Amino acid sequence: MPEGDVVYRAAGRLGRALDGRVLTRSDFRVPRHATADLTGRTVLENVSRGKHLLTRIEGGLTVHTHLRMDGSWQISPATRRPPPGDVVRLVLANAEWQAVGVRLGVVDLVTTDEERRLVGHLGPDLLGPDWDPAEAVRRLSERPGTAIGEALLDQRNLAGIGTIYRAETLFLAGVSPWRPVGAVEDVGRVVTLAQRLMHANRERPERVTTGDLRPGRGSWVYGRAGRPCLRCGQRISRGEMGAQPQERLIFWCRHCQPGEPTG
Numbered sequence: 001m002p003e004g005d006v007v008y009r010a011a012g013r014l015g016r017a018l019d020g021r022v023l024t025r026s027d028f029r030v031p032r033h034a035t036a037d038l039t040g041r042t043v044l045e046n047v048s049r050g051k052h053l054l055t056r057i058e059g060g061l062t063v064h065t066h067l068r069m070d071g072s073w074q075i076s077p078a079t080r081r082p083p084p085g086d087v088v089r090l091v092l093a094n095a096e097w098q099a100v101g102v103r104l105g106v107v108d109l110v111t112t113d114e115e116r117r118l119v120g121h122l123g124p125d126l127l128g129p130d131w132d133p134a135e136a137v138r139r140l141s142e143r144p145g146t147a148i149g150e151a152l153l154d155q156r157n158l159a160g161i162g163t164i165y166r167a168e169t170l171f172l173a174g175v176s177p178w179r180p181v182g183a184v185e186d187v188g189r190v191v192t193l194a195q196r197l198m199h200a201n202r203e204r205p206e207r208v209t210t211g212d213l214r215p216g217r218g219s220w221v222y223g224r225a226g227r228p229c230l231r232c233g234q235r236i237s238r239g240e241m242g243a244q245p246q247e248r249l250i251f252w253c254r255h256c257q258p259g260e261p262t263g
């Protein structure tokens, strides 16, 4: 599941290939926009907002995309054929480059005025220029009974966190994912940690939260169920939480992150 840092980098790659150039081809392979044609329009900019991507186009249009579970953007020379089969959802190309959106979970074409309707509900973006930790804390604290592990994935509170940053952040904060937000001592520290982790990884494809770039050493708890905690040596636990089936996985250390509810 791509998290905010992956989407941030995708916006950067799309921008380098498309921004300031005239589209020579657009191919929407979603029923709703199958007849849309952006040929002849200049791409103004590509920006990420949490896990959402906005491609702003001359003439007041915005292409809104979301990678969801396993979507990706492939950039290649314009002369290359897009991958075959039914995985391609969108192609945007200029004279030099083509951007191929594969398995995108959302492809929408709206007027730029309508962006707010699509991303206006999002909380502060961890990688946005307008990152506002106090506002993130305020939103999280509105539902004090929600488990902090669930609340961090709710994009209305803060935008960009997925299962990996959730697990790693809560480990570093020493907070059990099951603890209610209202019982977390310092929610501000949790959101600041999450932002620092994601910001440090925003330009590199290998996500590392331990500071150790060696293979298999990059995470404290995520993907390490049953292996010894790097701090205390106890076995890392793995469980499920949250409503969305694809976002359930949680990893934590029972010793370093106490406070699990009993019963």
Ligand SMILES: [Zn+2]
Residues within 6 Å of the ligand: 229, 230, 231, 232, 233, 234, 253, 254, 255, 256, 257
């Ligand atoms: Zn531990």
